[in-house]
Amino acid sequence: MTLRHFLTISDLTYDELIRLLDRASALKALRGAPEHPKPLDGKTVALVFEKASTRTRLSLEVGINELGASPVTLISKDTQLVRGEPIEDTARMLSSYVHAVVYRTFGHDRLERLAQSSTIPVVNGLSDRFHPCQLLADLMTVRQSFGPSLKDIRVAWIGDGNNMAHSWIASAALGGFELVLACPDRYQPDPEVLADARANGAKVRLIERPEEAAEGAMVVTTDVWASMGQESEAKERRNAFSGFLVDDAIMRRASSEAIFLHCLPAHRGEEVSASVIDGVQSRVWDEAENRLHTQKALLEWLIT
Ligand code: CP
Numbered sequence: 001m002t003l004r005h006f007l008t009i010s011d012l013t014y015d016e017l018i019r020l021l022d023r024a025s026a027l028k029a030l031r032g033a034p035e036h037p038k039p040l041d042g043k044t045v046a047l048v049f050e051k052a053s054t055r056t057r058l059s060l061e062v063g064i065n066e067l068g069a070s071p072v073t074l075i076s077k078d079t080q081l082v083r084g085e086p087i088e089d090t091a092r093m094l095s096s097y098v099h100a101v102v103y104r105t106f107g108h109d110r111l112e113r114l115a116q117s118s119t120i121p122v123v124n125g126l127s128d129r130f131h132p133c134q135l136l137a138d139l140m141t142v143r144q145s146f147g148p149s150l151k152d153i154r155v156a157w158i159g160d161g162n163n164m165a166h167s168w169i170a171s172a173a174l175g176g177f178e179l180v181l182a183c184p185d186r187y188q189p190d191p192e193v194l195a196d197a198r199a200n201g202a203k204v205r206l207i208e209r210p211e212e213a214a215e216g217a218m219v220v221t222t223d224v225w226a227s228m229g230q231e232s233e234a235k236e237r238r239n240a241f242s243g244f245l246v247d248d249a250i251m252r253r254a255s256s257e258a259i260f261l262h263c264l265p266a267h268r269g270e271e272v273s274a275s276v277i278d279g280v281q282s283r284v285w286d287e288a289e290n291r292l293h294t295q296k297a298l299l300e301w302l303i304t
């Protein structure tokens, strides 16, 4: 079997994406039933975190158990990584102990180096560049609202041009949907990520004003203004992002059917108003739940 990694959503073909999302729905339906499969019986999956996590860790630990495997979670401060052990040596050691590794880190190059030196599947549990596991959950949530085809969807991203924005941009190329982003001048997405996605057919537009981005959108989504590792910039960013709050006025510009998504954790009153995230259009709790189902489908596919 060919070794596959999942470092970005672009590691999948469209057909693979749809198969994974269909499988995630099937696993959701079987959850708790005696016929729920245990395809990873006896296997072990390592989860390595260099940044904080609530959802990613929990959904993976629970999901891995439900697939019959055992998770082993390493927090980097308790490992030799913080004392400078090379990522390549870590990869070789992990490959001899476990059947897959999920890695949350800073620079995306660290994930690529881990993957290059591993003989087991490597999954990106979030890097400064991409958060593809989150996009699987987000796209499952989009399909739950608008049906199986992703092609006729219009998505508005309002906020930081960060790892989540990059993941939506890469997904637009794969899923064939339209994506409009409004980001403050100094916080635009990486031009390389945009160029790659456009070269792969992505219909992506950058515009200045959040309310224009929201116009007619079926999905309105955002993320924190200061991501993990940018805590010291929080004040400066709060100033730069003034006017980028997703509130009821923004949601009124979107389609009347529009849903609101946020990967969480959220800061009510900064990037999103409480009325939106806790309101009737919000699907953030389904989105968080879908991390579990989609990652189970992903690990089953990568490991078996
Ligand atoms: N959305 C997400 O990845 O959440 P955590 O940081 O809690 O894992």
Ligand code: NVA
Residues within 6 Å of the ligand: 126, 131, 162, 163, 164, 223, 224, 226, 227, 228, 263, 264, 265
């Ligand atoms: N952009 C955020 C996402 C958290 C799940 C971060 O990287 O901190």
